Amino acid sequence: MIVxxxxxxxxxxxxxxxxxxxxxxxxxxxxxxxSIEDGLFETAKMIVDATIQNxxxxxxxxxxxxxxxxxxxxxxAKILKYLRDNDEIVIADIKRxxxxxxxxxYAKGHFSGDFEADMxxxxxxxxxxxxxxxxxxxxxxxxxxxVLVKTSNPSSDDFEEIEDKNGKPLYISVLEAIKNWGEDFxxxxxxxxxxxxxxxxxxxxxxxxxxxxxxxxxLLVPGFGAQGAKAEDIAQLIGQxxxxxxxxxxxxxxxxxxxxxSAKDIIKAKAxxxxxxxxxxxxxx
Numbered sequence: 145m146i147v148x149x150x151x152x153x154x155x156x157x158x159x160x161x162x163x164x165x166x167x168x169x170x171x172x173x174x175x176x177x178x179s180i181e182d183g184l185f186e187t188a189k190m191i192v193d194a195t196i197q198n199x200x201x202x203x204x205x206x207x208x209x210x211x212x213x214x215x216x217x218x219x220x221a222k223i224l225k226y227l228r229d230n231d232e233i234v235i236a237d238i239k240r241x242x243x244x245x246x247x248x249x250y251a252k253g254h255f256s257g258d259f260e261a262d263m264x265x266x267x268x269x270x271x272x273x274x275x276x277x278x279x280x281x282x283x284x285x286x287x288x289x290x291v292l293v294k295t296s297n298p299s300s301d302d303f304e305e306i307e308d309k310n311g312k313p314l315y316i317s318v319l320e321a322i323k324n325w326g327e328d329f330x331x332x333x334x335x336x337x338x339x340x341x342x343x344x345x346x347x348x349x350x351x352x353x354x355x356x357x358x359x360x361x362x363l364l365v366p367g368f369g370a371q372g373a374k375a376e377d378i379a380q381l382i383g384q385x386x387x388x389x390x391x392x393x394x395x396x397x398x399x400x401x402x403x404x405x406s407a408k409d410i411i412k413a414k415a416x417x418x419x420x421x422x423x424x425x426x427x428x429x
Contacts, residue, residue, distance in 0.1 A: 145286065162201075163397065164191060169398075194411045203393070239265045241268070256285075263290060264287075282329045288337035292340075293318050359385065359387065365381060365391065392415075
């Protein structure tokens with residue numbers, strides 16, 4: 145199971161997930177005379193080479209590349225291939241949420257061919273019909289997904305905190321559903337190929353999420369770094385067993401912007417420091 149491979153990477157390296165959400169403004173000086181396609185790819189390659197000691201996986205936000213047209217999408221495909229050719233785990237941050245035959249096409253498009261990734265982010269708003277078309281890839285193709293549960297954006301409470309008649313918030317109902325869907329895709333680590341995207345907001349939520357996840361739902365945690373989440377809170381969420389990865393995008397990949405010196409060295413230093421901060425916080429639990 146891909147989740148077992150990811151779990152082992154976390155244990156060997158750190159829980160850090162580097163988000164390759166590149167903009168043209170992040171391209172360092174040495175690549176600025178390249179085409180958009182080559183500039184993005186060479187920048188991503190440099191970032192991977194600088195962070196590979198600490199990164200358990202890489203998340204690539206497709207919107208950053210779609211916005212640049214065909215050159216951007218060619219760069220996206222090359223970045224995914226570079227990561228997978230080097231046995232690195234790549235999460236396609238696509239947040240797809242359609243159903244039935246359309247979802248089947250999305251699954252085919254992001255789990256095979258030019259845009260093949262190891263895992264993808266999915267939106268469960270329309271229920272299991274939005275997730276089940278991906279199940280055959282979890283079972284037979286060593287793929288996985290992270291499903292949106294509790295996001296860290298300011299307006300997430302508009303829907304995610306709505307309570308049912310028993311006082312249960314919607315995000316907990318979604319997490320329970322994910323745990324049930326994942327029963328058929330449990331790996332040797334005990335975790336399922338269907339994980340959850342969980343942002344860090346309040347300690348009370350952290351405790352509740354950990355209880356419901358029950359050591360079976362692997363977590364993708366946004367919010368560390370530029371979004372303000374503290375390493376101590378994240379550590380309590382993923383626990384000593386390190387049942388999750390922590391995404392950092394611009395906090396690492398844009399660390400060199402506006403600074404003098406080697407972009408690669410600056411990015412490496414930032415990734416080293418953030419990985420150490422996370423690891424130290426987990427070690428204090």
